[in-house]
Amino acid sequence: MDPKIAVFAVGSFWSGEAAFGCIPGVVRTRVGYCGGSKQSPEYRNIGDHAESVEIEYDPARVRYEQLLDAFWAAHDPTQVFGQGPDVGEQYRSIIFTQNEDEAFLATVSKEREQAKRPYTMVATEIEPLETFYPAELEHQKFELRRRPLLLQLFGELAEEDFVRSSAAARFNGYAAGMCPAPVTKELDSKVSQFMRHRQKLSLLFQ
Secondary structure (H helix, E strand, O other): OOOEEEEEEEOOHHHHHHHHHOOOOEEEEEEEEEOOOOOOOEOOEOOOOEEEEEEEEOOOOOOHHHHHHHHHHOOOOOOOOEEOOEEOHHHOEEEEEOOHHHHHHHHHHHHHHHHOOOOOOOOOEEEEOOOOEEOOHHHOOHHHHOOHHHHHHHOOOOHHHHHHOHHHHHHHHHHOOOOOHHHHHHHHHHHHHHHHHHHHHHHHOO
8 A cells, every 4th residue: 555645734843743753654754834825935934834744654554533633632723823832823733635535534533622622712724735845954853853862873874865764753753752652662672772782882992
């Protein structure tokens, strides 16, 4: 079964990308700009776009409905004009859909979320996906980039390959503490193996 793409806006795309990276069945992630009319937006000149996350996933392992569940869990959909301390139109909540099935599932999930909050309005928008503009490289896998030790796991991997790496997507979620317990345990083991190997190498040069 061919991979599929889902795109969401959940506030800051730094934490948003991390929220999806550890979900089993997610193949790779990247951040960018979507939902506006400005051509070729940039981080310092985003125009009317929203910071967004593009998720490539294996539909045989994870359903679109499960990604919607992760979307709702990743942010406060009742907050208007921002998320947490981040204020501005670029941090709005959006589900971008690519066909009638996705639009239907998104609408049903929004109605379900609204029913859980009878006294507050869910501000999430549901819009057709148009152009997704990838963000600058320094914003990709941002949580992982903040952890130099973990970043060493990827050695001299070229930036473009790093952005597309499935392992980098998972470790980005791990770096932010957003992985489920079984995935965290698995990645803890990999990090421990790396640290032991690095220690052995350092002893060779003493």
